[in-house]
Amino acid sequence: MTVAYKKTPVLQDITFSIPEGHLVGIIGPNGAGKSTLIKSILNLVPRASGTVSIKDKTVKDQRKIIGYVPQRGDVDWDFxxxxxxxxxxxxxxxxxxxxxxxxxxxxxxxxxxxxxGMKPLANRQISQLSGGQQQRVFLARALAQDADIYFMDEPFAGVDATTERAIITLLNELKNQGKTVLVVHHDLQTAEEYFDWMVLLNKRLVASGPVGETFTTDLLQKTYGGKLTFLTPS
Structure with missing residues (x-):
């Protein structure tokens, strides 16, 4: 798959497949195309070339089994x-x-x-909720879809530690139910703990596979352009 904005490639020649039942972290530097990857898979932005299939069918044919949690910045919270x-x-x-x-x-x-943890605030206007509470509401909406595969665009961004722990607990519950969850994630310190499969991206695919095979110093350096510093205990 290739995605371009105004003829400038944002994602180039991306090819990978993910087995069912994994909790997948999509990681890479700012501008790597992580959010674009999810949006292009879901046909929310056009592809210049390539195809996407979910369980051997088109995304359009599989809408009922797909759940999506957008970035908070993509939502009109004043609605x-x-x-x-x-x-x-x-x-x-x-x-x-x-x-x-x-x-x-x-x-x-x-x-x-x-x-x-949001049932007591069920009748609260979304504009009156905190950022973490808003994120929990959108996760609840995704749960209400009762999907088989979930796409989440930085669900941990801007939330407190309690909300982050509640979210990862929920994602693990989904995985344990056999669901597949793809998450755009930016925190390398928690990535290895949170996910069992990784997609490493920097406009091109660097690696996709089990976390033990992909979350390595060499592949992370390739993904982040050699700009990473690794601290090891003395």
Whole structure:
């Protein structure tokens, strides 16, 4: 796959596949194309060339099994809606956009809010929530989609330590259920702990594979252009 903005390549010749049931970290320097990778997979930005398949079908045909958590900066947090309504949006893929939400959809949405510790704030306007609380609401929306594969664009950005731990616990629960989760991540200090599969990216694919094979000094230096300094205990 190749993606270009105004004829300037942002991602070039990206080819990889990921087995089901992994928690995948997408890492690389700023400007490496990490968010673009997710958006191009989901057809949110056009591809210059290449194809994407999920379980041997097109992304369009697999919409019902895909969940997406965008970057917080991509969301209009002033939109007049409450946390529960945001999560209920995740149910429309199952019932259809022009059908009425059922009681069990509301109950399911509330259970998703409960999983991320936001049920007491279900009726709170999203504009009145903190950054970490907003992120939890969007994770609950993704849970409400009951997807098989999740794409998350920097879900840990700008959240406190408690929220970060709650998020990674939730992601591990999804993995243990056989779900596949792809996460754009920027913190190398936690990457090896959080993920069992890595995609190393810097406009081109550097490596993709199990964390023990890809999260190495050599491959990280190639990914970050030799600008990394590694500290080892004396």
């Amino acid at each position: 007049p809606t409450n946390a529960l309504d945001v999560v209920l949006m995740g149910r429309y893929g199952h019932i259809g956009w022009f059908k009425h939400l059922r009681k069990k959809d509301r109950e399911y949405a509330l259970s998703c809010l409960d999983k991320v």
